[in-house]
Amino acid sequence: MTIALRTQDAAFRQLLEDRYAGFVKTSPNPQFEFDISLFEPSDSPDPSQAKHADDDVQVRLQGGQWLLQRGDFCARWDSAAGRGHIRQSRNPYAIDSALRIVHTLILARQGGFLVHAASAIRGGRAFLFAGVSGAGKTTISRLAPSDATLLTDEISYVRRTGNGYEAWGTPFAGELARVGENQAAPVSALFLLEKGGENRIEPVGESEAIRLLLRNILFFAEDPELVNLVFRSACEFVERVPVRRLIFVPDERVWEMIR
């Protein structure tokens, strides 16, 4: 999925090219386009919608356009026209957040989602690793062997493909501070991480798998229809992809079980 970002600020453009290196390409026909304007720290992203920096992110439909707001950015996006505008600080995390939210909205209608999970490709298949903070997403990413391709240690991108799912790399890095590879592979399993005294894999019941998957799916919009679609997507994912609990000792031997 190609998204065009336009800015008149050369320094910010360079920042984006550096930040998203590996995911930047020239495309004459982007699917979505955003113009970006920058404001100084003393300004508000949208004077008519003044927000405090600590306020929660808000995502809602307003006048047929999506309105995305946080203290450091305000974006409007016409999803039907494929065009939008982002007004933000120079903080690169603002554009990260705006793009993540846009992708959650796009994927919701396509049966996919963003999930707070690490992911990697090994042997041509993708594996997702989800869990509460501290469960080991960063650890298992750091321990990945040389024949594994890390897609992300923070936010996994899951798309529906016919009867299955694909995981794609994302430029959204977590504590490992390593951008994922711009590659994709069919999802072979979702592992729910838990550190323990030995390495083992346990089955997870379907309802528990759905509940735990939903806990990790990113979705911000106050929109009952899309929330319902995301719920259905989680249920369908669990029907088609094995979900297992991976209890592991934090050393490289854990990857002997991931093939």
Add this chain to the structure above:
Amino acid sequence: MMIMSAVDSTFFTLNEVATVIWQAADGCTPLSDIVARRICPEFEVDPAEAGRDAEQFVNDLSRHGILLVSEQPIPSPPPPEAR
């Protein structure tokens, strides 16, 4: 529950215990009280271990600017129109 840092967009997916701490963090109630009154009775955990885990959790969130750790009660923020 999932929370996102407005500072660096880091995500935290919270387990049940962490969710209780997050929701009880009102700027006035000491962490030790939250552990003693909310965590220990509800989750039947060892108080000393729960206290250590709770401290680690709030310190993690503090490092990302999500929680403020203070020795004193934190005054409530002014209403939006006064900001």
